[in-house]
Amino acid sequence: MVKRLLLPLSLTHQVAMLMLLLGLLGIAGMAISSWMSQNIQGNAHAINKAGSLRMQSYRLLSMVPLSNSNHIYLDDLERDEANSDLQQAVRREGLSEPFSELRAFWQTQLRPQLQQASRPDEAASDVAAFVAQLDALVSAIDHSTEERIALVTKIQRLFIALMGMVLLATILYLRHRLLTPLRKLVAMAQAIGHGDFSERVSLSGKDEMSTLAQALNSMSDELSAIYHQLEQRVAEQTTRLRQKNDTLSFLYRASRRLHTNAPLCSRVMPILNELPALTPLKNIQLRLYESNNQEQFHQFSHQTPYDAASCPDTNCQSCGLYSSANTASGEPVFWTLHDQHHQYGMVLATRASECELSPDQQQLLNTLLGQLTSTLALERQSEHQQQLILMEERAAIARELHDSLAQSLSCLKIHVSCIQMQGGNLSDEVRSQLTEMREELNTAYRQLRELLTTFRLQLNESGLLAALRATVEEYEKRLGFPLRLHYQLPPQAVSAHQGIHVLQIVREALSNIYKHAQASEVDITLVRREKRIELTVRDNGIGIVQDSQRANHYGLIIMRDRAHSLHGECVIARHQDGGTQVKVTFDAENRYRPELTGEHHDE
Numbered sequence: 001m002v003k004r005l006l007l008p009l010s011l012t013h014q015v016a017m018l019m020l021l022l023g024l025l026g027i028a029g030m031a032i033s034s035w036m037s038q039n040i041q042g043n044a045h046a047i048n049k050a051g052s053l054r055m056q057s058y059r060l061l062s063m064v065p066l067s068n069s070n071h072i073y074l075d076d077l078e079r080d081e082a083n084s085d086l087q088q089a090v091r092r093e094g095l096s097e098p099f100s101e102l103r104a105f106w107q108t109q110l111r112p113q114l115q116q117a118s119r120p121d122e123a124a125s126d127v128a129a130f131v132a133q134l135d136a137l138v139s140a141i142d143h144s145t146e147e148r149i150a151l152v153t154k155i156q157r158l159f160i161a162l163m164g165m166v167l168l169a170t171i172l173y174l175r176h177r178l179l180t181p182l183r184k185l186v187a188m189a190q191a192i193g194h195g196d197f198s199e200r201v202s203l204s205g206k207d208e209m210s211t212l213a214q215a216l217n218s219m220s221d222e223l224s225a226i227y228h229q230l231e232q233r234v235a236e237q238t239t240r241l242r243q244k245n246d247t248l249s250f251l252y253r254a255s256r257r258l259h260t261n262a263p264l265c266s267r268v269m270p271i272l273n274e275l276p277a278l279t280p281l282k283n284i285q286l287r288l289y290e291s292n293n294q295e296q297f298h299q300f301s302h303q304t305p306y307d308a309a310s311c312p313d314t315n316c317q318s319c320g321l322y323s324s325a326n327t328a329s330g331e332p333v334f335w336t337l338h339d340q341h342h343q344y345g346m347v348l349a350t351r352a353s354e355c356e357l358s359p360d361q362q363q364l365l366n367t368l369l370g371q372l373t374s375t376l377a378l379e380r381q382s383e384h385q386q387q388l389i390l391m392e393e394r395a396a397i398a399r400e401l402h403d404s405l406a407q408s409l410s411c412l413k414i415h416v417s418c419i420q421m422q423g424g425n426l427s428d429e430v431r432s433q434l435t436e437m438r439e440e441l442n443t444a445y446r447q448l449r450e451l452l453t454t455f456r457l458q459l460n461e462s463g464l465l466a467a468l469r470a471t472v473e474e475y476e477k478r479l480g481f482p483l484r485l486h487y488q489l490p491p492q493a494v495s496a497h498q499g500i501h502v503l504q505i506v507r508e509a510l511s512n513i514y515k516h517a518q519a520s521e522v523d524i525t526l527v528r529r530e531k532r533i534e535l536t537v538r539d540n541g542i543g544i545v546q547d548s549q550r551a552n553h554y555g556l557i558i559m560r561d562r563a564h565s566l567h568g569e570c571v572i573a574r575h576q577d578g579g580t581q582v583k584v585t586f587d588a589e590n591r592y593r594p595e596l597t598g599e600h601h602d603e
Contacts, residue, residue: 010206010207010208014173014177014207018173022163025159025163029155029156029160032152033155050134052080056073056076057110057127057130058127059073060074061127062120064117065119066114066115074111074114086099087099089141090137095140095141098133102134105129109126110126113126114127177209178209181209181210182209184213185213185216187199192220199220200220201213201216201217243278246278247278250278251364251367253271254368254371257270258271258371258372258375259375264379267375268286268300268372272285272301275368278364279361279364280351280352280357281349281351282330282350282352283350284301285349286299286300286301286345286347287345288344330353331351331352332349332350334346334347334348335365335369337369338373339377342377344376344380347369386495409444412441413445416437416438417438419434420434420435464489464502464503467499468503468506468524471510472485472524475510479513479514479519481521484521484523486523488525488528489526489528489533490528493528493533493588494533498533498586501562501565501566505535505537505559505563505570506535506537508562510537513539513580516541516542517542519539519579520540520541521540523536523539524537531588532586532588533587535582535584535585536581536582536584537582538581538582539579539580540577541578541579541580543579562584563584566587567587568584568586569585569586570582570584571584
């Protein structure tokens with residue numbers, strides 16, 4: 001009957017109904033037990049109060065004869081006798097009549113006897129009778145309580161037996177409706193796991209297990225149909241993983257190459273030449289800005305003809321790998337290389353209109369661009385750090401010269417002046433020698449001040465181009481007309497040490513133009529010709545005089561000395577079109593030493 005009742009329900013509802021039945025039995029048993037327990041609530045307290053009445057009666061008997069101060073104990077006994085818990089227990093257990101007789105015995109006999117007795121013997125029999133009635137009342141309450149507890153125990157055992165029977169029936173029913181079908185389904189699933197799609201499970205009913213059996217049968221039919229699709233997808237994923245592995249390998253090689261000591265172009269160009277094999281990008285070019293100036297830049301690409309004379313790395317053959325005939329047309333795209341503080345350049349390329357970058361290729365480009373930006377930032381930071389170190393060393397030398405040699409020359413000038421002022425009796429020859437000494441001291445002092453000014457010169461801008469622009473702006477304000485600056489050097493062609501001398505030569509030439517040339521046009525050109533740097537400062541002024549080699553042309557001497565410090569030469573002459581031309585040429589300093597590693601030779 002129960003089986004026919006449960007069959008129309010789902011397995012979940014069947015289990016829920018059985019659990020509900022078990023719960024109802026448990027709740028019913030607990031409710032009945034709780035209700036019966038409430039009926040005996042307070043009996044223990046009533047028994048305690050009865051015991052207290054017995055103790056108080058014996059205490060009053062020991063106090064006979066009673067005085068006025070002992071009457072409070074009589075009142076305490078009467079209050080305990082009228083206690084609400086005791087009266088409720090008496091009424092609940094049907095002992096109101098014996099309790100009324102007990103109270104009447106106290107009021108009519110025992111209390112008057114205790115108050116009138118002069119010796120304990122006179123009231124002892126009445127106290128004994130009162131205690132006997134109390135003991136009979138306590139025994140009746142205790143007996144009734146034990147009967148109720150026994151009844152609660154029987155009821156709990158009955159409900160426990162009922163719950164056990166229902167639980168056993170539930171286990172047997174679920175074993176038949178759940179465990180046996182589940183074993184069949186597991187066996188079929190194991191067969192499917194071993195590639196056997198022929199086994200089927202047939203279950204009656206409309207519960208979840210029969211539905212699961214039907215679904216498993218359908219799944220077995222579908223698995224055989226899509227099994228070959230999995231092999232195809234595995235092949236596709238293998239290809240994709242191979243591409244990711246190639247991408248990671250490329251990024252690893254790029255990271256190692258970017259962190260070598262080779263020139264920047266020989267580090268970057270092999271990476272850019274390898275990128276078209278991983279992406280649909282062609283004609284990839286790198287444009288590097290000079291000192292954050294987007295108008296002044298240097299561009300590298302695999303189409304750039306290889307020039308062994310100007311390339312700082314003789315082991316690099318990355319330029320000129322492809323001819324212009326192999327270039328492909330397409331849509332131009334670019335990505336900027338920048339951070340929060342500087343604009344370093346951009347990467348330019350062409351992409352076919354029908355080829356879009358996949359997410360993996362876009363991620364590859366973003367990672368590579370981040371590495372390039374970090375490398376350029378480290379290069380800029382290293383260059384600035386070298387510049388700061390050089391400035392600190394020169395400033396220290398200037399302080400030492402000022403504190404030693406400059407002070408000594410000043411002291412000598414003062415002594416010579418004092419001798420001249422006090423030498424009225426000196427001969428003309430001595431006076432002439434003192435005058436020559438003073439002039440030589442003045443010359444030495446001026447040269448020393450020029451040297452101190454040179455040592456204290458600061459490159460406040462990052463890079464030679466920025467410092468030259470600041471100098472041009474400064475002298476444009478002094479001269480009152482614009483100066484033309486032609487800066488055509490590749491990145492990092494001039495070291496920080498060479499940049500100081502170049503800047504000072506330009507400043508000295510502009511200072512001479514400001515003081516003597518009376519010019520209206522000034523051109524400053526800085527170019528690289530093969531492996532030499534050429535600096536030209538030309539004006540259209542009145543031109544330099546023929547006796548320019550005389551000793552008091554300290555500015556010209558300083559420019560030649562600086563050219564000599566650059567291991568170059570300085571030529572100062574009149575220009576054929578008028579004005580003066582200062583031309584300084586020196587060798588470019590090779591600051592890179594390519595590492596002869598296996599990876600470098602593989603290129």
